[in-house]
Amino acid sequence: MPQSGKLEAIWIKRAHGGPMDPVPRAALRAGAGLEGNADQGGRRQVTLMAREVWEQIMARLGGRLDPSARRANLLVSGVRLAESRERILRVGGCRLRVRGETKPCNLMEETLPGLREALQHGWNGGAFGEVLEDGEIAVGDEVKWESAL
Numbered sequence: 667m668p669q670s671g672k673l674e675a676i677w678i679k680r681a682h683g684g685p686m687d688p689v690p691r692a693a694l695r696a697g698a699g700l701e702g703n704a705d706q707g708g709r710r711q712v713t714l715m716a717r718e719v720w721e722q723i724m725a726r727l728g729g730r731l732d733p734s735a736r737r738a739n740l741l742v743s744g745v746r747l748a749e750s751r752e753r754i755l756r757v758g759g760c761r762l763r764v765r766g767e768t769k770p771c772n773l774m775e776e777t778l779p780g781l782r783e784a785l786q787h788g789w790n791g792g793a794f795g796e797v798l799e800d801g802e803i804a805v806g807d808e809v810k811w812e813s814a815l
Contacts, residue, residue: 670810670811671744671745672807673805673808674743675734676689676700676739677689677738678739679703679705679739680703680704683773686737691802692802692803698711703739710796713737713738714742714747714764714768714792715733715740715792716747716792717741731777731778735774738792742757745811752764755812756808756810758804760802761812770786
């Protein structure tokens with residue numbers, strides 16, 4: 667059952683613990699991640715959050731935080747990230763392999779009481795993955811699952 671959606675936002679983190687800078691487009695580098703982002707290489711090159719999950723959590727907690735507060739690199743809509751380990755997600759012309767579930771850090775609790783716990787389970791905190799192909803991505807790009815690895 668193919669799902670497709672949209673890339674809603676891109677954020678680049680210049681330094682660990684630093685601000686998340688919104689950008690309209692960015693470059694993804696295979697084996698590295700988002701160009702200019704503090705986190706490079708390893709299995710956690712890019713983090714993703716589903717807009718629908720964020721909105722549900724904000725409604726449940728009575729919060730009005732912008733999704734950038736989650737500190738993910740990519741905000742997507744129309745695709746379900748839960749239980750997507752080892753699946754391939756196409757973002758524009760790039761491919762990402764989901765490596766696992768993103769667990770929330772202490773900054774989430776400082777941002778809104780109850781947020782860390784709300785993001786802790788069921789992939790609510792989003793997913794992380796590695797970049798398989800270099801390319802450019804832009805807000806508004808199509809996001810869809812590929813059927814095969």
